Amino acid sequence: MSFEMNDDMKKWAKDLMSGLGIGAIWAPEGSGLTYKKMSDDTLLLTKMMNHPDVLENHARFTTIMMAIGINMAENEEVLFDAPANPEEAYMLEQQHKIDIAHGWKCECGSKLIEMPHETFTPRFLSSEEVLLENGDTDVVEIWGYLYECPDCDKAFNVDPDDYHLMAGDKLFMRYKIDDKRVMQAMTRREMIQAAKDQTGVLVGDACPITGGKVPTWLWGTYCFVVNSDEEE
Numbered sequence: 001m002s003f004e005m006n007d008d009m010k011k012w013a014k015d016l017m018s019g020l021g022i023g024a025i026w027a028p029e030g031s032g033l034t035y036k037k038m039s040d041d042t043l044l045l046t047k048m049m050n051h052p053d054v055l056e057n058h059a060r061f062t063t064i065m066m067a068i069g070i071n072m073a074e075n076e077e078v079l080f081d082a083p084a085n086p087e088e089a090y091m092l093e094q095q096h097k098i099d100i101a102h103g104w105k106c107e108c109g110s111k112l113i114e115m116p117h118e119t120f121t122p123r124f125l126s127s128e129e130v131l132l133e134n135g136d137t138d139v140v141e142i143w144g145y146l147y148e149c150p151d152c153d154k155a156f157n158v159d160p161d162d163y164h165l166m167a168g169d170k171l172f173m174r175y176k177i178d179d180k181r182v183m184q185a186m187t188r189r190e191m192i193q194a195a196k197d198q199t200g201v202l203v204g205d206a207c208p209i210t211g212g213k214v215p216t217w218l219w220g221t222y223c224f225v226v227n228s229d230e231e232e
């Protein structure tokens with residue numbers, strides 16, 4: 001297959017490099033490739049799936065990067081086997097994301113993964129209009145978690161998907177009602193029990209208790225109201 005470099009690709013590569021901090025990981029989802037920015041002009045390949053398409057993508061990417069003066073380095077053992085089935089691929093991708101999340105740090109060096117995730121709750125940031133494939137527009141809500149570093153007090157926003165990776169399902173599937181209570185989505189098993197006991201609260205796009213906004217990923221869930229002091 002022929003491959004021609006153009007200015008758009010170079011611009012894309014420059015933007016990509018300038019957007020990465022030193023030490024940052026770049027691993028596009030599903031690409032089978034993981035890179036780490038070592039310095040302003042060096043990118044290190046740390047992992048590569050052993051698959052012809054992946055090897056070719058890496059070769060193209062290397063060509064583009066070298067065209068803008070970036071040195072491409074490589075760890076000694078970068079190749080890993082391609083997954084045998086979709087389930088294995090999914091597990092591999094999740095594990096891969098968790099590995100990356102373990103490397104996230106605050107400016108002071110403290111690891112995000114070790115921060116008290118249960119103390120941070122989702123907050124609504126903004127509404128944005130997005131263009132759908134059929135030409136219509138839709139409004140999507142942007143949510144985030146406001147983190148405060150316990151070591152240096154720096155505040156920063158964490159994307160909900162990133163929070164999910166670090167905090168796990170249970171903490172991800174809840175929001176704060178007030179200072180004392182949280183709305184916790186049930187697992188399938190808990191829903192079966194709740195159906196027998198006739199308990200629980202159905203949550204739509206507004207909180208059935210306060211009428212306030214509900215994080216989008218909790219719309220249409222069946223929940224418990226949990227008092228914060230009842231836990232553990």
Ligand SMILES: [Zn+2]
Nearest residue numbers: 106108149152
């Ligand atoms: Zn910090």
